Amino acid sequence: MKDANVFVPGAGRDQAWPERPRNRIDRERSKNRIDLARVVSRARGVDQRDWVYWVKKGVKALTYYAGLHPASLRLGEGEAAILFYHKVQRRPVGVWGEPVLDVHAFEEHVAFLARQYQPVLLSELVAGLEGRARLPRRAVALTFDDGYRNNLYLVAPILARHGVPATIFITTGLVGTDGWMWGYELEEIFSRSPPEQVCQASEDPAIMRLGSLGLGPRVLMSACVEYLKELPHESMLDIVGRMRAKFPVPVNDENRFLSWEEVRELAHQGFELGAHTRSHPILTRLPLAEVERELRSCRDTLEEKLGVRPALFSYPNGATCPEVTALVGRYFQAAVTTRSGLCTRTSELLELPRIGAPVPVSELAFDLVWKVSP
Structure with missing residues (x-):
């Protein structure tokens, strides 16, 4: 699915898929590919073993x-x-x-x-x-x-x-x-289910690529969230919806x-x-x-x-x-x-x-x- 303007590490430059900006706010951001190496670097900041x-x-x-x-x-x-x-x-x-x-x-x-x-x-x-x-x-x-x-x-x-x-x-x-904030929902999904399978359920090439990099579950989840935050809103909702459909989790008391x-x-x-x-x-x-x-x-x-x-x-x-x-x-x-x-x-x-x-x-x-x- 060509949801975003993404550069996937390990892929050729011809595998960056441009999406026409939805409005002038996104226009500036669309000039640059979403670099997954940068996304992973930010996600590693949550790893307390550093x-x-x-x-x-x-x-x-x-x-x-x-x-x-x-x-x-x-x-x-x-x-x-x-x-x-x-x-x-x-x-x-x-x-x-x-x-x-x-x-x-x-x-x-x-x-x-x-x-x-x-x-x-x-x-x-x-x-x-x-x-x-x-x-x-x-x-x-x-x-x-x-x-x-x-x-x-x-x-x-x-x-x-x-x-x-x-x-x-x-x-x-x-x-x-009984709704979730989607970031907390993904945290719960990744903690309960095989992370690589969760990434596959997204049907998004960039997230599937992230799932193949051998990242720890916590860093992988954070990288996926960081990546999703950079997408147009509707694209993000579509991807999260597919992950939710495959791995549904009920909202818990801490997130109600x-x-x-x-x-x-x-x-x-x-x-x-x-x-x-x-x-x-x-x-x-x-x-x-x-x-x-x-x-x-x-x-x-x-x-x-x-x-x-x-x-x-x-x-x-x-x-x-x-x-x-x-x-x-x-x-x-x-x-x-x-x-x-x-x-x-x-x-x-x-x-x-x-x-x-x-x-x-x-x-x-x-x-x-x-x-x-x-």
Whole structure:
């Protein structure tokens, strides 16, 4: 199937299959082949057996436990940090045996932030950046993307114990469904089934090639996800659909989404709720008309269900471009990306950076102190 403009390692240059760009957003990307060697290189970054990974981890732990991370060194006047999470789970390891953010690790995060920083709602942080309100020294805002049930049953009680507020970005089309975020779904599929067979089920030449390279299951899964993120949205959906049809997996509790009743309960508890599109596409892979439909539908549904029009938005996968950002500005006051860095009063309100909250707390402390401002 000729789904993408792909260069397959080990194949001749005549085996790059161009697809006409769907819109001007994809036009620039279509000039370059999707180089699977580059995709694999990025995927190897998740392999914790890499010695560089462990050295960095050790340095961060040393600075934390040796007390070399005084919060006063960072987040001065006019600076703030936005942290982003997705979900918190009960078990301390993921499907590949790697550490993940469980309830214990998350409570360590929250206790540290409450002790050393000034947690605020994202809307309060934005008001401070705009100069409409005072921005507290060492202000941090906690944000959660997607809208998982564990945000209510695991996250909310921990935040309440420490008096820490948070903002949750809701994917409205997945509320109350048994749907998956496709990246997590593929992770579950690859962990349960023979990886090479999963790749064959895609019927995509590039993914089948990845499956023949002898990669470890975790790196192979990550490489497939990285590759799929670079495809036009409809091509990605087709490929994932074929893999899903051959290897169906029911959604588990860790990936189940909130119901509307549960979303309203979060609002009642004081959580701030923002928009995260209707179906969680990578917006730079859609025609602009479809981008606008995603934004408008999500905003209007949240207003209908909650009685309040959302002012905040989170880009799925953090991906944006000038055209998409301009559309977001028509519907929302501020928006957050996954670009890493601190916020200042010169930050673009529609492209605010965030720091991905790592595991364990020693790495979070290191990132907050030493993260370079954009």
